[in-house]
Amino acid sequence: MWKIAKELKKAGVVGINARNAGYIMPLNQRKFYPLVDDKRQTKELAIKAGLEIPExxxxxxxxxxxxxxxxxxxxxxxxxxxxxxxxxxxxxxxxxxxxxxxxxxxxxxxxxxxxxxxxxxxxxxxxxxxxxxxxxxxxxYRVNFDPVFSKITYKGVPDIRVVVYRGVPAMAMLRLPTKESDGKANLHKGGIGAGVDIKTGITTTAVQHDKVVELHPDTNLPVANLQIPNWEKILYISALSAELSHLGYLGVDIVLDENLGPLILELNARPGLAIQIANRMGFAARFHQIDLALPNLETLEEKLAFVAQL
Known part of the structure; x- marks a missing residue:
């Protein structure tokens, strides 16, 4: 077991203790938690900023x-x-x-x-x-998901999780409902998490129960190489959400409605770690890149331009 832990650490994979001590505690002040823990407050925050949410x-x-x-x-x-x-x-x-x-x-x-x-x-x-x-x-409002996902989802609504580190979108995945997950896009219930190239918005590796899969179990169609529409807007919404919430380590969940486009579903002050497996990349190296560049990234636009270089 220690060999596995050593290899994971070498690959920059962050575990739950390291996440809590290294990111959540120093970057997320508890006084701001209600803004994301209470979905009603999150909606009010988004509306004031002119961001779209489910009615x-x-x-x-x-x-x-x-x-x-x-x-x-x-x-x-x-x-x-x-x-x-x-x-x-x-x-x-x-x-x-x-x-x-x-x-x-x-x-x-x-x-x-x-x-x-x-x-x-x-x-x-x-x-x-x-x-x-x-x-x-x-x-x-029940989201009518964008038909681009129709071949790789089961009944429920897919969503995009973007982890934002110190105001910079750092890693993303597409979460897909399955029959096992009862139509919900939650990985711990049996949903699929597909890594997303942070620059282009194209899906890469997919995982279910922390194991790599190539096909959606219910549609038997490949999950990789799907271009997610409105990717630049999704990154903008994610970065702005981090500014509004005052949290340095944040998970932003966004859904793509067929008619309304990207909508903020919810914000999460304690985003999970499976996104690293879906992307086959640990947080440590990506966050280190951001730490080095951050002194030169003052505006939201500069942070988003940096994402294009990751």
Whole structure:
């Protein structure tokens, strides 16, 4: 085991302890965490900066509001329900259609009105929140993902994770839903992470459960060599999000809507480390490049121009 650890360190791969001690603690002041841990605050931050986000249909803060759920979502047959302070995709439900028996989820299963009420009550009680503290439920626009991803995703919405280091987009991956992940783009649930060339926005190596894969397991089509549209705008949104959040180590999750283009899904003050495996590159060398160049990178435009050289 120590030989493996030695090789990983030599390759510049950052582990969880090194991430916490070397990046999160010195670069992310806790007073700024609420800006990213609370999705409602993140939305307000993005709107003030003129950035696009999925439209918010309703906010459920109190138990008595749950009985009015159907009125709150009137006119919207398809939407997403999520806890404001949830993490790792837990507690998110995507509704596809209203039926005579209840609501059809994106995976095809039906949940009754009573099930929805119980689920919303659990969100408010804090079941899915980061610290199991009382939470609020957000009901928002369901993204219609860009058809460029249609051949390498399963039902759910793919998203792009960009890790921004000291204001510079440093590494990126495309996260793809699978049948195993129940249509969610979360790697720990069985989704696929495809490395993305940070300069061009073209996908490279793909991994599932930390093992390299070439084909999407459900479509049997290759994941690599896909050009992600609007790449320059995605990098701009990521870098600006880091400025707005005041965090030096940040994960920015962006979705590509067919009609609306790039939308900020959420920000993460503790982005995971699997992105290194997807890119077959450790954080250490990439972050070192940025550290050396940063004294000459004062503006957002200069930082983005530097990314083109990575």
């Amino acid at each position: 918010l249909y309703a906010v459920i803060e109190y138990q008595w509001q749950i009985k009015n759920f159907q009125k709150l979502v009137a006119g919207h047959e398809t939407f997403v329900i999520k806890p404001a302070r949830g993490s790792q995709g837990d507690g998110i439900t995507v509704i596809d259609q209203r039926t005579k028996n209840g609501w059809r989820k994106v995976g095809g299963s039906i949940i009754s009105d009573n099930d929805v009420s119980y689920y919303l009550s659990n969100i408010l009680s804090g079941m899915y929140s980061l610290a199991n503290q009382p939470d609020v439920a957000l009901v928002e």
